[in-house]
Amino acid sequence: MVGGAEPDVHGYVFQHLLGGPARVSDLAGPLGMTPQGASKVVAEMERIGYLTRRADPEDQRARIVELTGHGRDAVDAGRAARAAVTAELRAVLGGTAADELVSSLDRPADHTGAMRELLARRLRPRHT
Template sequence: MKPARLEEDLVLLFTAIASASSEDVLRRMGKAGYGDLRPSHGYVFQHLIPGPVKVRELAARLGITAQGASKAVTELEELGYVRRRVAEDDQRNRLVELTERGWAAVEAGRAARAAVNRRLRTLLGEEQAGALLAALQRIADRAGGMELLSSRRLRQPH
């Protein structure tokens, strides 16, 4: 099968847009004082926003080993974004939760994404932006991505 031209390959274009947008968000996060965060940290944060979780539960949600989740938590803990505390119902369990700095980073990330969204809408114009959003929502819904997104079950690409 002949490969599609780059400008006609939807998967590569989605990847390029996602990568460029992620870099833009990270650049804005850096300017806001959160330059030590990486995209992989966002996948951890999404599971802590609803409330504290056990490391094993976090690992299951992320689709990684408990050791991998513990490593990510340790890194974020050292950076001041999360903390571990003893679970009230079981002293043997430790819960991971966002710190004040973690919550501030979440808000900075939301502001950065909003700014990138505004830039893209300006680039396209409202009519084209609306049409693109409708098409992307349709694709995401049919591919199962909207369910993953709305239930906070997006996983980092491997």
């Protein structure tokens, strides 16, 4: 853990900010958290340098959150790592076997609706 919040939650915050800035209160619902919990995660990510907060010009009580350059670099690094793993998987298994593996892994996600939720950025982190 970094600073107390579950690291997995950071990825969900990143996903919800890829489209642009959002209010902290608007992140709470999709993350399955209270606004206070979302604020705590945002504060932690701000300390790390991934996010920046500023007052909402329409409501000075609310805070707008957005990715910093460091946050965008982290997203890019994650994408590059996934691409490298995919390339290695394809090199080791071969294209057809890799495609079959991905298809096999997609079936349970499709069956449970998890893939649909993930693609819509509605898949919530599990709190243990």
